[in-house]
Amino acid sequence: MSKILDELLYSDSHEWVKVDGNIAIIGVSDFAQAEMGDITYVDVPAEGDEVSKGEEFGALESVKASSELYSPVSGVITEVNADLDATPELINEDPYGAWIIKVEMSDKGELDSLLNAAAYAEIAK
Amino acid sequence: MNFGVDTGFYPLGSCTMKYNPKINEEIASHPAFAGLHPLQPESTVKGAKEVEEGLGKALCAITGMKAFTFLPCAGAHGELTGLMLIREYHLAHGDTARTKVIVPDSAHGTNPASANVCGLEIVEVKSGANGLVDVESLKPLLGPDIAAIMLTNPNTLGLFEREIGEIAKLVHGCGGLLYYDGANMNPLIGKVRPGDMGFDVLHLNLHKSFSTPHGGGGPGSGPVGVAERLLPCLQNVHTSGFHGNFGVMLRAYAYILMLGRENVKMVGPLATLAANYIKESLKDDYKLPIPSVCKHEFVFDGLINDGARDGVAGATTLDVAKRLLDYGFHAPTIYFPLLFHQALMIEPTETESLETLDAFIDVMHRIAEEAAKDPEMLHSAPHNAPIGRPDETTAARQPVLKYE
Numbered sequence: 001m002s003k004i005l006d007e008l009l010y011s012d013s014h015e016w017v018k019v020d021g022n023i024a025i026i027g028v029s030d031f032a033q034a035e036m037g038d039i040t041y042v043d044v045p046a047e048g049d050e051v052s053k054g055e056e057f058g059a060l061e062s063v064k065a066s067s068e069l070y071s072p073v074s075g076v077i078t079e080v081n082a083d084l085d086a087t088p089e090l091i092n093e094d095p096y097g098a099w100i101i102k103v104e105m106s107d108k109g110e111l112d113s114l115l116n117a118a119a120y121a122e123i124a125k
Numbered sequence: 126m127n128f129g130v131d132t133g134f135y136p137l138g139s140c141t142m143k144y145n146p147k148i149n150e151e152i153a154s155h156p157a158f159a160g161l162h163p164l165q166p167e168s169t170v171k172g173a174k175e176v177e178e179g180l181g182k183a184l185c186a187i188t189g190m191k192a193f194t195f196l197p198c199a200g201a202h203g204e205l206t207g208l209m210l211i212r213e214y215h216l217a218h219g220d221t222a223r224t225k226v227i228v229p230d231s232a233h234g235t236n237p238a239s240a241n242v243c244g245l246e247i248v249e250v251k252s253g254a255n256g257l258v259d260v261e262s263l264k265p266l267l268g269p270d271i272a273a274i275m276l277t278n279p280n281t282l283g284l285f286e287r288e289i290g291e292i293a294k295l296v297h298g299c300g301g302l303l304y305y306d307g308a309n310m311n312p313l314i315g316k317v318r319p320g321d322m323g324f325d326v327l328h329l330n331l332h333k334s335f336s337t338p339h340g341g342g343g344p345g346s347g348p349v350g351v352a353e354r355l356l357p358c359l360q361n362v363h364t365s366g367f368h369g370n371f372g373v374m375l376r377a378y379a380y381i382l383m384l385g386r387e388n389v390k391m392v393g394p395l396a397t398l399a400a401n402y403i404k405e406s407l408k409d410d411y412k413l414p415i416p417s418v419c420k421h422e423f424v425f426d427g428l429i430n431d432g433a434r435d436g437v438a439g440a441t442t443l444d445v446a447k448r449l450l451d452y453g454f455h456a457p458t459i460y461f462p463l464l465f466h467q468a469l470m471i472e473p474t475e476t477e478s479l480e481t482l483d484a485f486i487d488v489m490h491r492i493a494e495e496a497a498k499d500p501e502m503l504h505s506a507p508h509n510a511p512i513g514r515p516d517e518t519t520a521a522r523q524p525v526l527k528y529e
Contacts, residue, residue: 035466040521063517064460088522 002031002124005096009111010120011072016096017114024073024111027099028060028091031124036062039091042084044100049077051103053110058100060091073110075103128455134481136403138422138458138470139233139281140340141311141333146383149336149376158375163367173371180378181348187381187389188310188327189320190350194359195369200308203328203347204239204275206364210326210351211273211302212243213358220300223272227301229258231281231462233308245272252464256282256415260291267299277306278322279313279420281462283400283472293323302326307347310334311474312397312420315390325352335377336476346373395475396421399482403473406486410493414465421474427467428493432500440496442467444503448495451509452488 004010009017014032018025033039041061051057051071058069079102083090090098105111115123129135135142153159161173181193197203208226215223226240227248237247248266253259257280274296278286286292296303305319305327311334313319319327331346332339339345346369351359381389397420404413404423411425431439446456446469458470473482496503507513 038518038521040518061521063521065463067463089518 002029002034003096004029004031004117004121004124006117008096009072009114009116010123011070011114012123013070014124015070015072017072017111018099019111022105022108023078024075024103024105025099026072026101026103028069028095029120029124030095032060032067033092033095036060036067037064038062039088042088042091042100044080044084045077047077047080051075051077051101060088069100071101071103072114073103073105074107075105078102078104133453133455134473134477134485135455136457136471136473136485137340137455138283138424138472139308139461140458141308141330141421141472141474142340142455143311143333143336143474144476145336145338145376146380148383149379152379153372153375158372161371163371176375176378177368177371180374180381183378183381184329184348184350187314187318188307188329188350189318190327191353192356192359193348193350194362195346195348195374196363196365197328197347197349198365198370199332199345200306200328200330200347201235201239202345202364203330203349204235204304204306205242206347206349206362207304207326207328208239208243208245208273209362209364210349210355210358211304212245213361214302214355215272217358222270223301225270226272226304227263227266227274227296229276229280231256231464232275233277233281233306236275236277236306240275250274252280255417256280256284256464257286257288258292260288260295263292263295267295267301269300271296271299271301273302273304273326275304275306276324277309278319279309279422281309282415282424282464283309283419283422284415284417285420289322297323307334309421312393312400314392316393320350320352325355326350331373331377336380337373337376344370344373346370346377348374392475393421396473399473399475399477400471402482403471403486407489410490411469412467422470422472424462424465425467425469425471426465427469428496430493430497432496432498432503437500438504440500440503442469444500444506445469445489445492445496447514448492448503448506449488450507452491454485454488 014029016029039062043059045057052074056068057071060067130142184193197206225248226245227250228236229250231252240247251262302325305324307329328347328349331337400421414426427442433439442459446459449456
């Protein structure tokens with residue numbers, strides 16, 4: 001059984017969102033990292049790039065597969081986790097600590113369409 | 126330590142690892158062919174031209190196309206050539222708005238990659254629960270901006286796209302063309318022709334379907350065939366210099382002539398029979414996500430009983446593949462296609478004997494029993510191979526590269 005944190009929101013494509021004021025901190029769930037296996041590379045966008053909800057913003061590569069990352073919200077990327085470049089394994093070790101991007105949201109209303117922990121638990125099995 | 130299709134069973138899904146007859150090698154290494162130079166005057170290479178023409182005719186008969194170009198040196202090279210032909214066709218008709226290519230979500234990764242290299246935009250069409258292209262999802266994607274749809278039939282799951290007639294009608298109806306990826310041509314050889322299904326352009330992998338060595342064993346050849354209306358475009362698309370991989374073409378021609386018209390018809394049915402025989406024999410031990418008659422290959426989604434219990438992780442598809450090495454078999458394709466989490470993709474081909482198929486089935490049963498009893502033993506497999514499990518993760522994260 002994979003770990004799901006109650007205080008986060010989730011997308012059905014297995015990203016998690018932590019809301020901090022107007023900023024959405026985005027990573028991938030424990031379920032996603034377990035399915036992917038050892039992550040070997042994280043392809044991330046640049047700071048300042050715009051993302052829109054449901055749109056691809058990057059990709060994870062593992063020894064098993066490559067998988068796209070989809071943004072759960074729309075807005076502008078304010079920060080990218082630079083540590084993942086040299087140490088992609090952080091996502092395997094601590095999926096909820098190893099955030100990937102931070103986004104300044106243009107429409108906080110989009111958060112309403114994300115899943116809570118209980119609803120996500122239905123998908124992540 | 127070396128293992129090849131000569132030395133044992135090689136059920137690598139999506140790769141058609143059929144036996145490569147030795148006589149083909151002898152013919153290709155004959156000095157009269159091996160000594161040819163691509164810049165020789167045409168009057169001195171009439172025999173070679175005859176081989177090219179004969180092979181072209183045979184492939185037209187097998188696929189229902191009107192002509193072939195042999196310039197492409199591999200499958201993806203063929204895809205690019207085919208897409209350039211499609212672009213050329215539309216432009217020749219003054220149709221400049223066709224910039225999109227539809228690709229199913231189950232397609233081989235080279236399809237969207239080739240479309241991208243060709244400067245076309247990729248639109249994905251979803252598969253239905255039966256693993257086939259969902260016609261209803263396709264309809265809204267069609268319009269005046271569609272250049273083509275790229276399909277493999279049977280698809281990556283080894284399933285025949287039964288709606289192909291309807292798909293062809295719809296795509297042609299919107300002015301688009303149909304591209305056939307010949308990766309999975311093997312089960313159709315002698316039975317069904319892509320040209321009759323409505324495809325306008327295709328590539329074949331001579332190194333798969335027509336028994337020339339591949340997978341580190343030799344260069345490829347990805348000839349492209351076109352329907353009548355694309356014939357004028359052929360002279361405007363050049364994707365390599367010289368004449369393609371002639372040695373490979375020669376081997377493929379020898380293979381076709383040796384089988385002859387009657388025996389070529391047995392290739393598809395026997396490949397299909399072998400795949401279904403393995404699938405039906407193992408479906409009580411391995412999860413079969415889409416239970417239906419397959420063509421040349423099929424996909425399991427891991428073990429039914431992986432042996433997981435408190436504190437002990439179950440055996441995965443990777444473990445099964447590694448354990449197969451202990452028993453002297455090459456592992457099938459694993460974790461592809463991505464539609465299933467524990468994909469195990471098996472393609473036996475028609476050149477394997479019943480004895481080989483039975484031996485493989487027996488070992489797969491045995492591995493399923495081992496997994497149920499002692500999954501930890503499988504986690505550490507292979508036990509009898511010269512090396513255990515290379516550290517793929519470190520190799521990917523911190524590769525040691527040498528340029529010497």
